Amino acid sequence: MADSVAIKHEASHPALQHHFENLEQQREAASLGMWVFLVTEIMFFGGMFFAYTLYRTKYPAAFASASNHLSLPLGAINTAVLIFSSFTMAMAVYSAQTGKRRNQVVCLALTILLGVTFLGIKAVEYHDKYVDHLIPGRLIPGRPFSASDVHLLPGAAPQNVEMFYWIYFAMTGMHAVHMIIGVGLLSVILFFAARGKYGPEYHNPVEISGLYWHFVDIIWIFLFPLLYLLGRHLEHGG
Amino acid sequence: MSEHIVSLKIYLSIFLALLVGTALTVWAGLHDFPGQLNVIIALTIAVVKATLVVLYFMHVRYSSRLIWVVFTSALFWLAILFALTLSDYWTRSWL
Numbered sequence: 001m002a003d004s005v006a007i008k009h010e011a012s013h014p015a016l017q018h019h020f021e022n023l024e025q026q027r028e029a030a031s032l033g034m035w036v037f038l039v040t041e042i043m044f045f046g047g048m049f050f051a052y053t054l055y056r057t058k059y060p061a062a063f064a065s066a067s068n069h070l071s072l073p074l075g076a077i078n079t080a081v082l083i084f085s086s087f088t089m090a091m092a093v094y095s096a097q098t099g100k101r102r103n104q105v106v107c108l109a110l111t112i113l114l115g116v117t118f119l120g121i122k123a124v125e126y127h128d129k130y131v132d133h134l135i136p137g138r139l140i141p142g143r144p145f146s147a148s149d150v151h152l153l154p155g156a157a158p159q160n161v162e163m164f165y166w167i168y169f170a171m172t173g174m175h176a177v178h179m180i181i182g183v184g185l186l187s188v189i190l191f192f193a194a195r196g197k198y199g200p201e202y203h204n205p206v207e208i209s210g211l212y213w214h215f216v217d218i219i220w221i222f223l224f225p226l227l228y229l230l231g232r233h234l235e236h237g238g
Numbered sequence: 239m240s241e242h243i244v245s246l247k248i249y250l251s252i253f254l255a256l257l258v259g260t261a262l263t264v265w266a267g268l269h270d271f272p273g274q275l276n277v278i279i280a281l282t283i284a285v286v287k288a289t290l291v292v293l294y295f296m297h298v299r300y301s302s303r304l305i306w307v308v309f310t311s312a313l314f315w316l317a318i319l320f321a322l323t324l325s326d327y328w329t330r331s332w333l
Contacts, residue, residue: 027241028304031301031305032304032305032308035305035308035309038312039311039312039315043315043316043319050323053320054327076260080257084253086253086291086295089295090244094246097243098243211296214292214295215296217295218292221256221284221287224263224284225280225283225284226284229264229280230267232268233270233271233276
């Protein structure tokens with residue numbers, strides 16, 4: 001009776017859990033679960049993208065002025081760093097699928113390294129904002145927000161510049177939190193990958209952590225032009 | 239249906255396309271295009287880049303119908319969030 005089921009599972013891959021028919025079904029279920037989670041994440045960030053859209057259309061001059069004060073080189077470098085990390089992540093999944101264990105470990109380590117680089121550059125940017133009194137409200141004791149370092153375009157009010165920085169810190173901050181979680185997640189994956197847990201037959205954790213990592217990359221693909229590039233053409237014009 | 243392995247060549251091409259897209263978006267951002275064209279160009283490039291990531295890095299192009307449905311449901315609800323709320327905010331001045 002139950003023996004036949006037990007024998008069938010015993011003969012299969014050790015990673016196959018008893019409530020799945022086979023590894024293929026288990027893989028589908030894992031991907032689907034991660035995608036459902038990512039849908040909720042899209043809605044979560046969607047709310048902030050909505051707030052951005054609303055206030056940007058309401059205060060275009062203030063948003064352009066505030067955006068122009070961000071560092072375009074640092075933002076662009078960080079975009080390239082994150083795209084590179086997405087590529088190494090994809091290569092980690094590819095290496096797992098093709099059974100190249102050493103490449104898999106190297107790619108995962110590179111992805112983590114690039115993620116940490118991104119966070120480091122982000123920290124430099126946040127520090128620059130701190131120095132320029134651009135942390136919104138009175139979050140920093142004795143250092144309230146002041147738009148005096150921002151070159152105001154005609155029609156830009158300082159309190160609306162502050163609104164841009166609320167949105168900037170909320171969005172990049174939540175993005176950074178996701179990056180930190182991603183780095184933690186990949187560190188665990190790296191630990192098991194180094195022990196040879198993932199191969200061509202079973203690599204769900206690598207695959208779905210990859211989905212999460214690429215999602216965080218996509219959020220930044222939208223954040224970069226929307227936050228860093230929205231008003232450059234008004235000052236540099238060509 | 240077994241797992242589809244995306245080839246190395248495709249991964250490399252997508253990676254290069256994403257870098258080119260980033261360079262393009264910076265270049266376009268520094269040029270003054272007429273009207274609202276700057277926003278439209280920036281968002282178009284971002285959508286193309288995101289689509290490449292979803293289809294190839296996230297393997298959606300080779301995934302089951304079920305995953306397609308789940309992913310498009312996100313876009314659907316996002317469209318509701320934007321369309322219904324903005325139809326209020328953006329039309330208030332009409333009164």
